[in-house]
Amino acid sequence: MAMRFGSSVSAAIMVLALAAQGAAAGEKGSIRPGGARPAPEAAAPSGPAGSVEGDSSNGLSEIAAANDPRILQLALIWAGYSTEIATGTLDEASRNAIKAFQRDTGVRPTGTLTTDQTLELLRIGAEARAKVGWTSYINQDLGFRVGYPAVQLTKTKPGDGGGRSFVSADESRRLDVEVIDAMSAADFLTFFNTVRNLKDGGKRVTKATNMGAYFVFEGTEDGQRFVGRVDRRENGLVGFTYYFPPGDEPANKGLVAAIVSEFVVPDRLGPPEATPPDTTVGFYAKDEAREGSTASSPDVAGDEPAAPARPGRPDKPGKPARPPAAAEAGDQVPLPTLPMPVATQVLDPSGVFQKVKDAVWVVVAAPMRNGQPYLEDGYSQGSAVAVTAQHLFTNCHVLEGQQFFGIFRNEDMSDLRPVSIKLRDEEGDRCIIRVDKPDLPSFVTIRSHSDVVIGERAYTIGAPSGLDLTLGEGLVSSKRRHEGQQYVQTSAPISPGSSGGGLFDSRGNLLGITTFMLKDTQNLNFAIAAEEFLRPGSSAGNH
Secondary structure, eight states, rough: OOOOOSSSSHHHHHHHHHHHGOOOOOOOOOOOOOOOOOOOOSSBBBBOOOOOOOOOOTOOOOHHTTTHHHHHHHHHHHHHSSOOOOOOOOOHHHHHHHHHHHTTTTTTOOOOHHHHHHHHHHHHHHHHHTTTTTEEEEOTOOOOOOOOOOOTTTEEEOGGGEEEEEEEEEEEEEEEEEEOOOOHHHHHHHHHHHHOOOEEEEEEEEEEEEOSSEEEEEEETTTTTEEEEEETTTTEEEEEEEETTTHHHHHOHHHHHHHHHBOOOOOSSSSSSOOOOOOOOOEOOOOOOOOOOOSSOOOTTTTOOOOSSSOOOSSSSSSSOOOOOOOOOOOOSOOOSSOEEEOOOOHHHHHHHHGGGEEEEEEEEEEEETTTTSSSOOOEEEEEEEHHHHEEEEHHHHHOOOOOEEOSTTTTTTTTTEEEEEETTTTTTEEEOOSSSSSSSSSOOOOOGGGGGTEEEEEEEEOTEEEEEEOEEEEEEEEEEETTTTEEEEESSSOOTTTOEEEOOTSEEEEEEEEEEHHHHHSSSEEEGGGGGOOOOOOGSSS
């Protein structure tokens, strides 16, 4: 495992401590993401919410019943009552924060929460998380997770050895994640002492605390503040530094503590373990007006033929040899039909991600030149979700105006394979694409729209602003219908490049395909209900 510093600015804090170890620097090439679909000005889904009533606890009763001290501490942070790191132990500082919350809500400050008080605290915390578009980036190779405010940090790029940078549009805020070679306990202590005493020009560490398996630090640099954390594991270190203007803390004093607290590194760096299979399987009620087609339909007139396989990367030197044309794709497995067995095991956010990530692909759509896909410019990128071993759902606007369509997951596009369009509804923005053989390694189950409950937890998984899969967390805000099509409104973030990605429930079932957010708003994000892609009729065909 090659784990070294990237070339980002945050490395400057740590390079001084590791200069003798000869940390390497470098840059990876990457494909630029395509433009996002313009948010509709007046065509937003509107009208009354669906007939299913929301949970009166806003979907938080189950979380409250678990009585997890760390979740409670995080809620105190998000609600603005604590700036301490969430350790999972309710100490005196936590009890004082609870008392402050109780005083503000007009109840006796006992330091112990009742069930109703816990639900109210969780509700306030969830609203604060949604307001900043809280999103988690999960490194699939090393297993660490970092949370960040996607409303503020809108740009991202990969770093060396599994690192990552997240930057605001005006570059006033930056979150740099670094992966570092393994150290002994003694070297880690030396590393901590070096960071603690760091004074380098305008950069200085003002406070550092050693917590044993990790340490945290904070300081200033040229009028900005920064905080950071470094976690040590037997086979490597992972750390981050978050830079922000000093004025941020009064406006949202819990955000910095949340970034520090929701930085999760596994006991051993490496791919996370697979989610255990469900022990039970349930069925959701069928929506009679939205029954899926069971037939394995032949190609309809106008299907695009599959394109040549495996074009070369635009940032690789030389031209690739012209690959043979792929065979015309036909259905070898049927599309799903509702009702269908669905997952019933409730998972935490990491569990949801691990369960469905292999079914989420990056889609690239490009023009053809001289019989080859042209990936220098003028192409677009989005996401797609596999629903059978051969079929994927995506948004038509991702494919619009292009001639080559392919899916891949590896950043070097070594697993790129062409796809053809089986069904297209441009007005409804529903496209079903397929590979030539039913060999997709993973696909997801589809949950009926009629069973989706307003207030339940929801997760977006796609490839926003880059190639790595990213997890966004929120709630189902509403169920809406527009021009005969059903939508799920969610507070989970949808970012450029996420079009065609999945909106999942807490069990890993597919609720919808993420499509757009409204302009100049926060947390008004929409996904086309997954079962709409199975709706029979002329609108499901090519136009």
